[in-house]
Amino acid sequence: MHWQRLDRDNTIKVIDSVKSDENAGMFSHTTSEVKQARLSFYKENSLYKVTNFASLPSFTFEFLSDGKFFHYLDGTETPIYTVNDKGQLTLDAHNVLDYLDFYFGQVGNEDGDDVIVITNPHDMPSLDSLNMWAHDSLFNNFKAPEVHYDKDYDMYEVEVDLYIQSQIVRTKLQISAKGRVQIKEQKKETQQVMVTPAAEQPI
């Protein structure tokens, strides 16, 4: 992703636009920066990242915005679908995997647990923490993503490895023209690569 830091004036405008009364103190003109990154699958909306460096660790809020309306990415599908429904989404065979990566990066699975789209096993987070067995297993079992466009239904069918709850699961997904993502099939053929399944369960 290609991030671009906004200049001071535009940083202030974004902060003024997104800060709420209830959390006004969380944003500061003097210690915050705003970065913007274009997303290949949106016409006019970009990803905005507001970071306040006065806190440690510095905290970051992300938004989708056309520069006018800011949609806070809160871990649900709502802000993404809201932008999609404004006709902003332009999916094609080349960017549909980028969209899935963005979607799951923000939303996770139905319970909000982390989901990572594995288009290249070298890019998998926590790769260094895997033991040798898990590392070999990951690379030996990896399958490249497959993308198919269904003209009749104007949707994409994608088969891709997803990292969910410590497992790599080959998953068949449908992505509609409006960006609705549906998991159609999951093959439990793959291996558990980490041993931390309980980390995201309710306690």
Added chain:
Amino acid sequence: MNIETDSNDTKTLNDAFGSKGTKMNSISFSHPYAESIIDRAKELMSESDAGRALIRAQELKKAPIHVLKGDGESGYNPQSKVIYVPISGKKDRLDAKTFILFVKAFRALEQEYMGLETPDPSMDVIKYAGILHAKNVDSIIYACKVVCEMQSSKVFSNLLDAIETFGYIELYKGYESKATFDELYDIYSKG
């Protein structure tokens, strides 16, 4: 990841905001289940001496806790004097990862009052990084301490999974085997 400063793309913002900015977005960052999530986090923290000390510090300083919808790190904001903890808007209950974030954020509050203050971002970058790492390693070790004291807890295995997920397991093992601070810092430095 590349970062540039400004470009023609910001023209969009100028067009949209005009010269005075705008306030047409009413965004609620607060998590709908914040209250029950905080209650559960404090309930679990109370199972350990180290956790109870954190709660006492938070209550003594009357620091509000904001549970925010979203993702990322937790912490303490010395400007607003608020503890903040993010959790996905989809979650309605505390999980072990978020519990660890609570402990680290409470510890970040405590750090402010024990001399390990948040540095000014405009200070010398080497000094800034040094303080940042000192604060970070302290909060991680403290999280290990709390978890270590909760070995008889029903949720201990969940907490240990969270420790591993965050990549703190070697520090945890070091803490458990009574490593010195310098030894723990070495483990932290090796990543």
